[in-house]
Amino acid sequence: MSPRPRKASDAEVFAAAHRVMQQVGPAEVTLGRIAAEAGVTAGALVQRFGSRRGLMLALMAEFSTSAAAIFAEIRAAHPSALAALRAYAERHAQMAESPQTLAHHLSWLQIDLTDPDYHQHMRVHAADTRRELRALLADGLAAGELAADTDVDVLTRAVQAALNGSLFVWAMLREGTAADSVRADLDAVLAPYLPVGRERMSG
Numbered sequence: 001m002s003p004r005p006r007k008a009s010d011a012e013v014f015a016a017a018h019r020v021m022q023q024v025g026p027a028e029v030t031l032g033r034i035a036a037e038a039g040v041t042a043g044a045l046v047q048r049f050g051s052r053r054g055l056m057l058a059l060m061a062e063f064s065t066s067a068a069a070i071f072a073e074i075r076a077a078h079p080s081a082l083a084a085l086r087a088y089a090e091r092h093a094q095m096a097e098s099p100q101t102l103a104h105h106l107s108w109l110q111i112d113l114t115d116p117d118y119h120q121h122m123r124v125h126a127a128d129t130r131r132e133l134r135a136l137l138a139d140g141l142a143a144g145e146l147a148a149d150t151d152v153d154v155l156t157r158a159v160q161a162a163l164n165g166s167l168f169v170w171a172m173l174r175e176g177t178a179a180d181s182v183r184a185d186l187d188a189v190l191a192p193y194l195p196v197g198r199e200r201m202s203g
């Protein structure tokens with residue numbers, strides 16, 4: 001009698017899918033690859049998700065609501081708001097562990113931007129991320145880490161743009177590491193809003 005097929009939780013399947021997405025481009029992300037990575041059969045994934053598209057949209061739906069948990073984890077490890085922001089930036093830079101890894105992310109971004117079903121999930125995540133970034137900066141302002149006249153809404157938009165744009169610039173120039181690029185660009189955006197920075201500007 002053959003052993004019963006192994007069952008995997010949705011979280012395990014999604015983690016396996018994410019690992020495959022980092023290794024190969026969208027066209028090569030198949031149910032077979034994901035199943036092998038998760039240690040289950042492709043048929044089991046079809047039975048659960050219906051199709052590759054069904055699985056990927058379920059993954060995107062799960063990812064779309066993850067921002068709050070990610071920021072809560074970072075906040076727990078970094079009491080300072082700006083320290084937490086910099087830790088988030090370091091985590092964000094992990095999308096570009098290598099030019100190839102970033103290229104895979106950008107290939108999926110093209111799908112996220114052009115497919116309405118994917119885009120609705122990406123939009124939720126981007127909006128939640130902006131809200132979490134704003135909350136961090138507001139806390140930084142309240143704690144005196146930012147100058148008293150800081151416009152938190154303006155700075156939030158600038159920070160979100162810098163974090164995402166930095167990876168594109170690094171991919172083109174490849175000077176140092178992606179983490180170096182993100183760190184430098186974030187510091188450049190924050191500098192005018194720091195109390196010491198304001199003192200320097202007015203001095």
